[in-house]
Amino acid sequence: MAAPLPLDQAQARLLALASPLTIERIPAGEALGRYLAEPLLARRTQPSADLSAMDGYALRAADLPGPWQIIGESAAGHPFGGTVGAGQAVRISTGALLPTGSDMVLLQEDTARDGTALALTGTPPQPHDRHIRRCGNDFAVGSELLPAGTPLGAAQIGLALAAGQRLVAVRRRPRLAVIDSGDELAPDPEACALHQVPASNAAMLAAMAAPYAHEVRCLGPVADDLAALTRALDSAGDADVIVTSGGASVGDHDLIQPALERWGAQIDFWKVAIKPGKPLLIARRGTQLVVGLPGNPVSSHVTAYLFLLPLLRALGGSAQPLPRPFMVPTSEALRAGGDRREFLRGWWDGAAVTTQINQDSGALAALARSNVLIERPPLAPATAEGTPVPVYLLENGGIA
Structure with a gap:
């Protein structure tokens, strides 16, 4: 059996399957x-012409120190139609066209006006065109x-x-179908027996994908039955991406792989060396891509963040579809890591990051109180308090 792929290799293989969709x-x-x-x-x-960056008077720098005669006004959207000559000034507003003949804007607070007479009372701008936005200054x-x-x-x-x-x-934005599977899933969270759990993953994944998808259809929950899972895959229709949650491991009731094979898909890879989320699966049938996520809700969320969302961004044309970490100091010492790349749920307060106490792959409350994932490389040594560590900002994640 092949060893789990390192994260970067798995992400690269997934994105290699993603051809950007058609242009509209x-x-x-x-x-x-x-x-x-x-x-x-x-x-x-x-700007398409020289504009004033301030309120004041447009005039000729050669006429300093004045006085001037005011001959009109240039306002935004209402340019002055004449030409500024020697000893003349035009009242001008921010964003208005600089009148022909003028090459300086004198701020109104540096002047005194008496009717049409204008006098200098302050300091002229240096350089003289300081308050002029030149044509093409932006682009x-x-x-x-x-x-x-x-x-x-x-x-x-x-x-x-x-x-x-x-x-x-x-x-074009991709069309997405979400299939959550498991005999233990209760469609109604208000009618959940002791042997059941509310079916929450599909809604969670749909919410994560919504900003990047044209449409998201939820097709479950589906029972742990090969025929039922195959029918669910068939019902995905023209979805560009199908994401499944649950059944991706190797237990007696984990039927996603055989259902995909019956449906006609080819498995590209299975298992990634990360925690949580090792039993991740990527498959393809024609132009349709399948992302098989673990059923534990935190594992499902983390693997969707690392794989599903980058895939949707790549299909939508993003030049940089993968999430990028930034470095934040820890507020606590971190224990040594295991042999898989680990993503701890944590809270970043703008200065430092703190891990959640409960890191179980089913701990949704801890995930919902997090706004970052803290990345720990394989075999990470114990880390002292205050050490910068890479973190990923969760989208719409966390409460104070």
């Missing part, structure tokens, strides 16, 4: 959470603003529109 063009304002399928190019120059027409694979958040959407792009090219 959608309104930029509807692209939150999507990934650019093509570089974002500027269709216009920003120029034709320039590449963002590379393909960039996630589109609020700032990126604003940039696309400012660049003159009403539509943006993004990858």
Whole structure:
């Protein structure tokens, strides 16, 4: 039997199976959470002309120290139509076009105005164009603003529109089917016998996947029955990704592997050297990918974080689909690690990270009180308090 794969090798093999989905063009304002399928190019120059960065008066620096005669006003959206000549000034607002002939904006607090007469009372700007936003200061027409694979958040959407792009090219979001299995699962959490547990994994996984999926369908819970599991796989229809929870190990009632084989899928790999989550399975049938997760809820969550979400991001066109750790000092000493890469649930308070007391793979309460996963490499030595360790920020995770 093959040894469990190291985490980085397993993630690389999974992502090698993921071809980004087809390109579609959608309104930029509807692209939150999507990934650019093509570089974002500027269709216009920003600013498209010299603008004032402050409220004040536009005039010629050569006419310092004044006085000046005010001949009009330039407001945002309402430019001054004339030309500023010797000894003349134009009242100007932030964001307004700099009038022709002027090359300086004098702040209003550095002036005194009497009708149309303007006098200098403060210090002129140094350099004289300090309060001018030059044409093209942000970007120029034709320039590449963002590379393909960039996630589109609020700032990126604003940039696309400012660049003159009403539509943006993004990858289609994947369709996901979630199948949780196990005779012990009770569909109704309010009607749960002693020998049962509420079926919570499917809803948890669906919530994790929702930001990256076009649609998520939950097809369980399914009994530990080969025919029932095969029917559930058949019912996934045109889902790009099928995620199963439970039944991925080797017990008498762990039937995901034989069900996948009956369904016509090929197992790419099984078992990863991580804790929790060793019995992870990746399979493929045609263009459909299957991520088989363990049934223990914490194991299911952690492996979904490390495998399912990166897969969905990659299919959606992300250039960097894997979660990236950052270093945080511990608030406590950490024990030596075992032979598998371990992910401890913890709380980061902005300064240091503390592990949850209960690290059992079924301890959902501890997981729900966590906002990070603390990574411990294989055979990690005991770690002293205050030592920086890699942590992964959980999405929507944790309560204070």
